[in-house]
Amino acid sequence: xxxxxxxxxxxxxxxxxxxxxxxxxxxxxxxxxxxxxxxxxxxxxxxxxxxxxxxxxxxxxxxxxxxxxxxxxxxxxxxxxxxxxxxxxxxxxxxxxxxxxxxxxxxxxxxxxx
Amino acid sequence: xxxxxxxxxxxxxxxxxxxxxxxxxxxxxxxxxxxxxxxxxxxxxxxxxxxxxxxxxxxxxxxxxxxxxxxxxxxxxxxxxxxxxxxxxxxxxxxxxxxxxxxxxxxxxxxxxxxxxx
Numbered sequence: 438x439x440x441x442x443x444x445x446x447x448x449x450x451x452x453x454x455x456x457x458x459x460x461x462x463x464x465x466x467x468x469x470x471x472x473x474x475x476x477x478x479x480x481x482x483x484x485x486x487x488x489x490x491x492x493x494x495x496x497x498x499x500x501x502x503x504x505x506x507x508x509x510x511x512x513x514x515x516x517x518x519x520x521x522x523x524x525x526x527x528x529x530x531x532x533x534x535x536x537x538x539x540x541x542x543x544x545x546x547x548x549x550x551x
Numbered sequence: 552x553x554x555x556x557x558x559x560x561x562x563x564x565x566x567x568x569x570x571x572x573x574x575x576x577x578x579x580x581x582x583x584x585x586x587x588x589x590x591x592x593x594x595x596x597x598x599x600x601x602x603x604x605x606x607x608x609x610x611x612x613x614x615x616x617x618x619x620x621x622x623x624x625x626x627x628x629x630x631x632x633x634x635x636x637x638x639x640x641x642x643x644x645x646x647x648x649x650x651x652x653x654x655x656x657x658x659x660x661x662x663x664x665x666x667x668x669x
Contacts, residue, residue, distance in 0.1 A: 470656065479642055479659035480596070493656060525594055539586070540657060542596035 441530050441543035449549045450518050458513040458546045460528030468533065469511040470540060471503060474525040486511060515548075523550045553578045555645050557660035564633055565668050572628045572663045574643030580604075585619065585626045586644040586657065596642070602626065630665075638667045 442461045450456050462469050468487045472480035482495035486505035500516040509530070515522055525547050529540035554577040564570050576585065587599040600610060602619050610617045614631045630637055644657040 472657075479661050480657070481659075482656040485656060495656065527596060529596075539598055539601050541598060542588075544593065544595040547594070 441528060441541055443526075443528050443543035443546050445546060446544070447547045447549075449551065451551050452518055452520060454518050455514065455516045456518060456548060458515075458526050458528075458548070460511045460513070460530075460543055462509040462511065462528075462530035463532075463541050466530035466532050466541070467509055468531045468538075469505055469509065470529045470531075471511070471513045472527040472529065473497070473522075474527055474545070476524070480527055483513070518550045520550050523548060553580075553645055553647055553658050555643050555658050555660035557641075557643055557663050559663045560661070561664040561666065563666040563668065566635055567632050569629060569631050570633050570665065572630075572641050572643075572665065574626045574628065574660060576624050576626065576643070576645050578624075578645060578647055580647040582647075584646045586646070587617065587626075587628050588642045588644065589639045590642060590662070591639040599628075599641075633665075633667045635667045635669050638665060640664045 441463050444459045470485040471483040473483055474480045483497050483501055484494040484503055485492050486503060489505045502514045504512045513526060525545045527542050527545045529542045531538040531540045556575045559573055562570055583604045585602045589597045589599055600617055607619050607621060616629045618627045626643060640662045642662045643660040646657055
């Protein structure tokens with residue numbers, strides 16, 4: 438059983454560009470959540486996907502968007518990058534769409550916006 | 552509103568000492584889950600424990616133990632005989648049964664950086 442994987446590991450972009458981050462869920466997990474973690478802070482919830490539909494969003498603007506595919510892999514897209522978007526982006530998958538279930542995290546993608 | 556507070560920003564101890572990381576939470580739900588995660592310098596969040604609101608039994612796993620007290624809304628984490636490999640940032644998180652946005656996001660504390668000196 439493979440864990441959650443994310444790609445790329447690191448990414449450097451310039452302000453105004455667009456970026457796509459990818460996540461492969463743990464085998465059998467149908468729910469994926471994305472978090473942004475700024476340096477020295479706890480993760481902040483971006484959004485969650487269940488069965489290819491967005492189910493809930495945190496306090497992030499529409500230029501943050503996502504997709505979940507039939508194989509439960511997922512993408513996070515960020516348009517019009519801003520300097521403050523520099524952070525570690527974490528993907529987490531869980532077996533069930535439920536508050537009872539544990540979210541398992543990938544290693545993250547560190548995005549630097551110059 | 553739901554909230555998780557980890558008042559200790561950083562703790563530094565010498566190897567083999569015991570150390571307790573505090574976590575205080577706020578929620579209006581009667582049904583909720585509490586979690587602890589470890590984040591080593593590599594960045595990946597490693598799941599340590601999940602505890603539901605109806606189970607106040609303390610739990611021990613090797614050198615790790617957790618004390619859940621609903622009366623004080625606390626879920627503290629103790630490492631016994633700490634080791635250098637325990638150095639990491641530790642996060643406490645809350646998941647509630649009812650969420651206005653119909654999602655099951657984790658509400659996170661700010662984390663406690665634990666430094667174990669040899």
